[in-house]
Amino acid sequence: MVKQAPFSLGHTTADLSYNTAGDMMKLPRRFALAALGTAAMAAAVPSLAQTAAAKQVRIVVPFTAGGSNDVLARVLAQKLGEIWGQTVIVENKAGASGNIGAEFVAKSPADGTTLLIAANNVMSMNAALYSRMPINPQKDLDPVSLLGTVPVVLVVRSTLDVKSLQELIALARSKPGGLSYASSGVGTPQHLSAELFKSMTKTDIVHVPYKGAAPAITDLIGGQVDLMFGAINSLLPHLRSGKLKALAVAGTKRVRALPDVPTVAEAGVPGYESDIWLGLAAPARTPGDVIERINRDVRKVMAMPDVVEKLAEQGIEPLTSSPTEMSKLVASDFARWSKVIKDAGIRAD
Numbered sequence: 001m002v003k004q005a006p007f008s009l010g011h012t013t014a015d016l017s018y019n020t021a022g023d024m025m026k027l028p029r030r031f032a033l034a035a036l037g038t039a040a041m042a043a044a045v046p047s048l049a050q051t052a053a054a055k056q057v058r059i060v061v062p063f064t065a066g067g068s069n070d071v072l073a074r075v076l077a078q079k080l081g082e083i084w085g086q087t088v089i090v091e092n093k094a095g096a097s098g099n100i101g102a103e104f105v106a107k108s109p110a111d112g113t114t115l116l117i118a119a120n121n122v123m124s125m126n127a128a129l130y131s132r133m134p135i136n137p138q139k140d141l142d143p144v145s146l147l148g149t150v151p152v153v154l155v156v157r158s159t160l161d162v163k164s165l166q167e168l169i170a171l172a173r174s175k176p177g178g179l180s181y182a183s184s185g186v187g188t189p190q191h192l193s194a195e196l197f198k199s200m201t202k203t204d205i206v207h208v209p210y211k212g213a214a215p216a217i218t219d220l221i222g223g224q225v226d227l228m229f230g231a232i233n234s235l236l237p238h239l240r241s242g243k244l245k246a247l248a249v250a251g252t253k254r255v256r257a258l259p260d261v262p263t264v265a266e267a268g269v270p271g272y273e274s275d276i277w278l279g280l281a282a283p284a285r286t287p288g289d290v291i292e293r294i295n296r297d298v299r300k301v302m303a304m305p306d307v308v309e310k311l312a313e314q315g316i317e318p319l320t321s322s323p324t325e326m327s328k329l330v331a332s333d334f335a336r337w338s339k340v341i342k343d344a345g346i347r348a349d
Contacts, residue, residue, distance in 0.1 A: 055113045057081075057088045059280075062101025062122055064094045068150050068233060071314045072278055073117045076147070079301040080294075097187055097348060098122035099134055106140040110283040112290035116141065118281040121189050124333035128341045129187040129348035138334065141281040143326035144291055145298045148316045150276040152193050152250035153235055154264065156227040157220055158243055165247045165267035168227070172203040180206040182216035182225040187348040192337060193229035193250050193274040195344045200269055220244065231276060232257060233315030250274040257315070277319070279326050291323055 057080070061073045073090045081088040093101035102122050108114035116122075123137045135141070154165070162168045172179050183191035186209050198205055208225050210216035213234045220228050221243045229250060236257055238244040248264040249255055252273050264272040280298060282291060301307055302318040311318060321329070 055111070057084070057086065057113050057115070059088060059090050059115045059117060060101045060105050061090060061092045061117045062094060062098035062119070063092065065092050068231065068276075068314055068316055069117045069119055069278060072147055072311065072316060075307055075310055076280075076298070076301055079304065079307060080297055083297050083300065097126055097129070097185070099126055099130070102126075102137060102141065103134040105281065106135045106137075106283055108283050110142075110286040112282060112286055112294060114283065115144065115294070116281045117147075118143070118279040119189075120275075120277045120279075120333060121187065123279065123281070123330045125187060125189070125192065125337045125341070126348070127334065128338040129346060131347070131349050137281075138327075138330060140284050142284050142286050142291060143323045143330060144280040144282055145295045145323065146277060146279045146319050146321040146326050146329070147298070147302065148278050148311060148318045149251070150278070150314075150316055151232045151255045152190065152229050152274055152276060153232050153239075153246050153255075153258065153261070154197070154227065154229050154248045154250060155220070155235055155239065155244045155246050157223055157225070158245055159223060160226055160245070162247070163245075165262075165264065165269070168247055169201050169203060169268070172201070172205055176204040177206055179227065180208050180225045182208050182210055182220050182228045184213040184216055184230070185209055185211060187341075187346060189274065189276045190229045190231070191346075192340055195346065196274055196340050197229070197250075197264065197269070197272065199340065199343060200272055217244075229274070231315065236315065255317075256312075277329075278316070279321075295323060 059073045059077050061070050063069050070090070070092065077088040077090050093104050098119060098121060102116060105114050105116040118141065127133055127137060156162060156168065162171055181194050183194060185191065191207065191209065194205070194207065210219070213230060216228060217230065217234060217238065219225050221238060232255060235244060239246050239258070246258055246261045248267045249258065249261055250264055250273070252263060252265065254261065254263060282294070299320045302320050308318055
C-alpha cells in the first residue's frame with residue numbers, strides 16, 4: 001500500500017514516503033525536501049461535478065499512447081470517474097517533448113475539467129531546453145499532486161566487457177569518445193541522466209539520440225551503441241532475457257524488480273540522482289477548493305491496492321503529495337536540470 005499524508009481536517013504534516021520492498025529505503029531527498037508541511041484542508045469542499053457544472057472532465061497526456069504517462073492516465077481516469085460519478089476521458093496530445101499538450105491544458109478553462117499528466121521533463125526541463133516556450137510551466141500550470149515515479153536504470157549491451165559501474169567508468173576514461181550511449185531523444189530525462197553522469201564521472205561518452213526508447217533499445221541490443229539510461233519498464237524484458245546488463249539504478253533507492261542492482265551513488269558516484277516523476281496539473285488560477293478536491297481524490301486512487309498492482313506492472317511506483325509540495329519539487333528540479341543543460345550546451349530547438 002502507498003503511504004499518504006494523514007489527511008484529516010486540521011492536519012499539518014505530510015508523509016510522502018511510499019511503498020518499497022519491505023519499506024527498504026526512505027523517500028528520495030528531493031521529494032522529502034518539499035514536504036515541509038501541508039496546510040489544512042477546507043472544511044467543506046464541493047464535488048468536482050458541482051464546481052465544474054457537471055462538464056466532461058478530461059486528462060491530457062502530452063505524449064503518444066502506450067507509455068507510462070498514458071497507462072497512468074487511463075488508470076487514474078477510470079477510478080476518478082467512479083468516485084465522481086461521471087466519465088473522465090483521456091486525450092493524447094503529443095509533440096514538442098510534451099509542450100503541445102501542456103500548452104493546450106494551460107489555455108483551457110481553469111475550472112478543473114481539463115487536467116495534465118505532468119512529467120518532470122514538461123514541468124522542470126523543457127523551459128531550459130527550448131529558447132522559445134509556448135508557456136511557462138511554473139506560472140501557467142497549477143500543480144495538483146505527484147502521482148508516481150518511474151525508476152531509471154543504467155544498462156549496457158551484453159557483449160560489453162564490464163561487470164560493474166566502476167569498470168564502465170574506467171573503460172570510458174581509458175577511451176575518451178570511444179563509447180556511445182543511446183537516448184530516446186534530445187532533452188529527455190534519459191538524455192539528461194546520462195549527461196549528469198558524464199559530468200560527475202569526468203567521462204567522454206558520445207550521445208546517439210533516437211526517436212523513442214524502442215529503436216534505441218534495439219540498437220543497444222544489436223551492439224550499435226554501448227549503454228543507455230532508460231525507464232525500467234521498457235528495459236526489464238531485455239534484462240530478464242540476458243540481452244542487456246544492468247549496472248546501476250539512477251535514483252536514490254534500489255528497486256524491487258532489480259534488488260541486487262546498486263544505485264549509482266552506492267556504486268561509487270556519491271550524490272548522483274536522476275529519476276522520472278509524473279504528476280497532475282491544472283490550468284493556472286483553478287479555484288483552490290477544486291484543486292483540493294482533486295488532490296484528495298487522487299490520493300484515494302493512488303492508495304487502492306489494484307491501482308498499485310496495475311502500475312507496478314509498468315514499473316511505476318505511486319507517490320502522492322500536496323500541491324505545494326509538488327510546486328517546490330518543480331522549482332528545485334528546474335534549478336538543478338537547468339545547470340546540467342547549460343553546462344552540457346544542450347538545445348532542443
